[in-house]
Amino acid sequence: MEAFNIFLFFSTLFLIKSAATDTIAANQTLRDGDTIVSAGGSFEMGFFSPGSSQNRYFGIWYKSIASGTVVWVANRAIPLTDTSGVLKVVSPGILVLLNSSNCVIWSSNTTRSLSSPVAQLLDTGNLVVRDESDSDQENFLWQSFDYQGDTFLPGMKFGKDFRTGLDRYWSSWKSVDDPSPGDYTNRIDTNGYPQIFLRRGSVIQFRTGPWNGLRFSGLPSLLQNPIYTFQYVFNQDEVYYQYELVNSSVVSRMELSSGGIIQRFTWINRTQGWVLYMTAQMDTCDRYALCGPYGSCNIDNSPACGCLKGFEPKAPGEWNVADWSDGCVRRTPLECGNGDGFLQYTGVKLPDTQYSWFNTSMNLMECKKMCLKNCSCNAYTSLDVRGGGSGCLLWFGDLIDIRQCSANGQDLYVRMAASELEEYRSSSEKRRAILIAIPISLLGMLFLSLFLLFHLSKKRKSKREGMITLNPEKECTDEKNGQDIELPLFDFPTIAKATNYFSVNNKLGEGGFGPVYKGMLEKGQQIAVKRLSKSSKQGLDEFKNEVLCIAKLQHRNLVKLLGCCIEEEEQMLIYEYLPNKSLDSFIFDEKRSKFLDWPKRHDIINGIARGLLYLHQDSRLRIIHRDLKASNILLDYDMNPKISDFGLARIFGGNETSANTTRVVGTYGYMSPEYAIDGLFSIKSDVFSFGVLVLEIISGNKNRGFYHGDHSLNLLGHAWSLHKEGKSLELIDMSLVESFNLSEVVRSIHIGLLCVQQSPEDRPTMSMVVLMLCSDMSLPQPKQPGFFSERNFLKSDSFSTKGESHSANLLTLSYLGPR
Numbered sequence: 001m002e003a004f005n006i007f008l009f010f011s012t013l014f015l016i017k018s019a020a021t022d023t024i025a026a027n028q029t030l031r032d033g034d035t036i037v038s039a040g041g042s043f044e045m046g047f048f049s050p051g052s053s054q055n056r057y058f059g060i061w062y063k064s065i066a067s068g069t070v071v072w073v074a075n076r077a078i079p080l081t082d083t084s085g086v087l088k089v090v091s092p093g094i095l096v097l098l099n100s101s102n103c104v105i106w107s108s109n110t111t112r113s114l115s116s117p118v119a120q121l122l123d124t125g126n127l128v129v130r131d132e133s134d135s136d137q138e139n140f141l142w143q144s145f146d147y148q149g150d151t152f153l154p155g156m157k158f159g160k161d162f163r164t165g166l167d168r169y170w171s172s173w174k175s176v177d178d179p180s181p182g183d184y185t186n187r188i189d190t191n192g193y194p195q196i197f198l199r200r201g202s203v204i205q206f207r208t209g210p211w212n213g214l215r216f217s218g219l220p221s222l223l224q225n226p227i228y229t230f231q232y233v234f235n236q237d238e239v240y241y242q243y244e245l246v247n248s249s250v251v252s253r254m255e256l257s258s259g260g261i262i263q264r265f266t267w268i269n270r271t272q273g274w275v276l277y278m279t280a281q282m283d284t285c286d287r288y289a290l291c292g293p294y295g296s297c298n299i300d301n302s303p304a305c306g307c308l309k310g311f312e313p314k315a316p317g318e319w320n321v322a323d324w325s326d327g328c329v330r331r332t333p334l335e336c337g338n339g340d341g342f343l344q345y346t347g348v349k350l351p352d353t354q355y356s357w358f359n360t361s362m363n364l365m366e367c368k369k370m371c372l373k374n375c376s377c378n379a380y381t382s383l384d385v386r387g388g389g390s391g392c393l394l395w396f397g398d399l400i401d402i403r404q405c406s407a408n409g410q411d412l413y414v415r416m417a418a419s420e421l422e423e424y425r426s427s428s429e430k431r432r433a434i435l436i437a438i439p440i441s442l443l444g445m446l447f448l449s450l451f452l453l454f455h456l457s458k459k460r461k462s463k464r465e466g467m468i469t470l471n472p473e474k475e476c477t478d479e480k481n482g483q484d485i486e487l488p489l490f491d492f493p494t495i496a497k498a499t500n501y502f503s504v505n506n507k508l509g510e511g512g513f514g515p516v517y518k519g520m521l522e523k524g525q526q527i528a529v530k531r532l533s534k535s536s537k538q539g540l541d542e543f544k545n546e547v548l549c550i551a552k553l554q555h556r557n558l559v560k561l562l563g564c565c566i567e568e569e570e571q572m573l574i575y576e577y578l579p580n581k582s583l584d585s586f587i588f589d590e591k592r593s594k595f596l597d598w599p600k601r602h603d604i605i606n607g608i609a610r611g612l613l614y615l616h617q618d619s620r621l622r623i624i625h626r627d628l629k630a631s632n633i634l635l636d637y638d639m640n641p642k643i644s645d646f647g648l649a650r651i652f653g654g655n656e657t658s659a660n661t662t663r664v665v666g667t668y669g670y671m672s673p674e675y676a677i678d679g680l681f682s683i684k685s686d687v688f689s690f691g692v693l694v695l696e697i698i699s700g701n702k703n704r705g706f707y708h709g710d711h712s713l714n715l716l717g718h719a720w721s722l723h724k725e726g727k728s729l730e731l732i733d734m735s736l737v738e739s740f741n742l743s744e745v746v747r748s749i750h751i752g753l754l755c756v757q758q759s760p761e762d763r764p765t766m767s768m769v770v771l772m773l774c775s776d777m778s779l780p781q782p783k784q785p786g787f788f789s790e791r792n793f794l795k796s797d798s799f800s801t802k803g804e805s806h807s808a809n810l811l812t813l814s815y816l817g818p819r
């Protein structure tokens, strides 16, 4: 009898336990230290302390994988300071979190009352309150999925319920140690046609474009991804976005980081952890309204901002110094009702739809008519791109935040005055005429090169989709990106003080991405501070690039980086100060050029050659500078040259020697033909720039803008023709006549000409150049230089060494094609 009783007791206990593992019944409590695991073992809930914090929070985290990755927090803003917290379910059906003085510090909400409410942690990570007997998945009294934090899990609805007014949005954590609502929110905005705004405080930072039937406009396409499926619902009841995992064994989540970056991670395993799968913000063009009204951002251009066709910068002065926020204005005002028309743009991220109007049943023709009828309508397009397009979307007010994104953009029709339209129509007709005039055999080759270009740009694109937007705040110290940079960090007050609070008097000039200031540290050491200007948004990438490149280099002919300063809005690089500024301030200046006699100039040429050799070959990395020019050569107290400005430099793998880019950056006059025209850069394009520099140092003339009364050659062409006539000496700067050494000068000019030869293969490597400069070895005769005649630069036949003229011709034309 007794044994039976004991059996009964145990079996009841077992039954209760097994039924209750994922559930808290009414009036039951969950204390700090206890946890509840969801039925399938995927999630766990209980009390925890995030990061290095001592505070206690009630939350939900992954259990079977990634234990410790918190996905939801109840008392985000009001932490418990000790382990006396208790979670309870009380009538009429609310969850309450009590502290040791029995005060409610957090509670859930309800509109109904239940007789026997229970709380249950579902295997999706959703904590729900429901009636004990009602297991209907839709009939929850309350669910944590409606109150999202920084994590967006499969099955969550992100968006608005118009019936109840419920707005489900994400809000970032303050930091990894503090889950209280941080600076950033991401939510669907239903003014006009719905789109999504990522805001910092109340300021819009990033916009996910409107849904176009297949995807959010402007976002990379993930239609074919193997990890998750998604849906977007928009009707009079609700608007939301949702995703589900394809196979629950491949787990993925989205997160709004405390730095305001929207990222998707996928779980690999315990050694690999969470791997970044996608970042919503890809590049600077994703900064909201970067280019202002009627501006359009194209990441492949430099600068990235441009005006829409028929528009011009509103404030040209600011526009030219990379402050594009004022945007553009119409060149020709609209003459409403007087034959306005529309110019079609393809492959764009649709502009901000806050001031838009839409109709799902109209077609594109009706849409156009509708827009024409109203003078304040500036653009239109289809609402849904599927099946050739349907619906109508009209913009009233300025067109803001457009970007070019060939792969997943769509068409946009922008209203224009009739006279402007005429211009664009005729120019496109002209272009067609050129194409028709090309002989058939060339046409075949044109298509081939177009095809190649297309493939290259596709490759580039897919690379970018998987790209990580590095958090600049971590750049200096972060090791997780495999870049073990060890740089001294200066704090902002130190630098501010050293530069006299960035006083105008301390300003040395304007660098690649912002102003450069002179400063003095307390110990008396002089420094140069490169400050990333806030307006130069594009500069951020160059800044990061420079840190990556130069932090690892040490050479007497490279400028030395002392450290960096990275605090919130401020990003600065701190260099050794070079009192004599840059080479161009000497060689191109009539008075100061006298300070540099021939022996000094010869030393400078040698020094630059050694610095460049180090970059190309001897350093731990293989670096192509890409922007070598006189203003990037700094001079120290003893006039020793130091190569600076690595904002555009590229790091290469061990055996790589060249690469291709569709974004040609650099300085005309120093750029080699294959780089300026084909975007192909290599160590040999740096050699070309070096050759230009040598001829400039000897002649005291700039290659770009060189003028000679007798001919239309530029400095390179001039030097070459003098060399052929045996009159090299005529090239030299008048201020050198007293100090020059005949054989050294002639030899240096000869080497300079070898470096600027048309064909990269003919140019020597830097190791060869260094050898040639300091020995008496015999030199080959230089062939014709590339770009020897500036004025003919755009005429394709100007650099036609036989046999190559065709490909040169084609590539010039192929650029006209797709644009």
Ligand SMILES: *[C@@H]1O[C@H](CO)[C@@H](O)[C@H](O)[C@H]1NC(C)=O
Residues within 6 Å of the ligand: 026, 027, 091, 115, 116
């Ligand atoms: C929970 O406790 C309250 C007050 O103590 C009581 O009225 C209620 O009946 C209890 N509910 C359950 C389901 O036991």
Ligand SMILES: *[C@@H]1O[C@H](CO)[C@@H](O)[C@H](O)[C@H]1NC(C)=O
Residues within 6 Å of the ligand: 081, 099, 100, 101, 102, 103, 104, 105
């Ligand atoms: C409990 O919370 C209340 C209200 O927030 C607060 O006034 C009280 O000091 C807290 N008690 C403890 C022990 O933290």
Ligand SMILES: *[C@@H]1O[C@H](CO)[C@@H](O)[C@H](O)[C@H]1NC(C)=O
Residues within 6 Å of the ligand: 109, 110, 111
């Ligand atoms: C929920 O709580 C908020 C304040 O916390 C309150 O304004 C609201 O009326 C409550 N009820 C519902 C159904 O949201």
Ligand SMILES: *[C@@H]1O[C@H](CO)[C@@H](O)[C@H](O)[C@H]1NC(C)=O
Residues within 6 Å of the ligand: 247, 248, 249, 250
């Ligand atoms: C899910 O993935 C696992 C492991 O990768 C595999 O064994 C299983 O067959 C997959 N299930 C489905 C439905 O594809």
Ligand SMILES: *[C@@H]1O[C@H](CO)[C@@H](O)[C@H](O)[C@H]1NC(C)=O
Residues within 6 Å of the ligand: 268, 269, 270, 271, 272
């Ligand atoms: C984790 O995954 C990587 C590659 O996906 C694999 O090389 C490694 O062996 C895995 N580690 C474990 C512990 O499974």
Ligand SMILES: *[C@@H]1O[C@H](CO)[C@@H](O)[C@H](O)[C@H]1NC(C)=O
Residues within 6 Å of the ligand: 359, 360, 361, 362, 366
């Ligand atoms: C949308 O367009 C259709 C067809 O032109 C029209 O019948 C309907 O009333 C419009 N709807 C709205 C909300 O304007």
Ligand SMILES: *[C@@H]1O[C@H](CO)[C@@H](O)[C@H](O)[C@H]1NC(C)=O
Residues within 6 Å of the ligand: 357, 373, 374, 375, 376, 377, 396
């Ligand atoms: C044009 O559209 C705007 C915005 O929808 C509206 O306020 C205005 O009344 C319309 N004007 C005409 C003439 O229809």
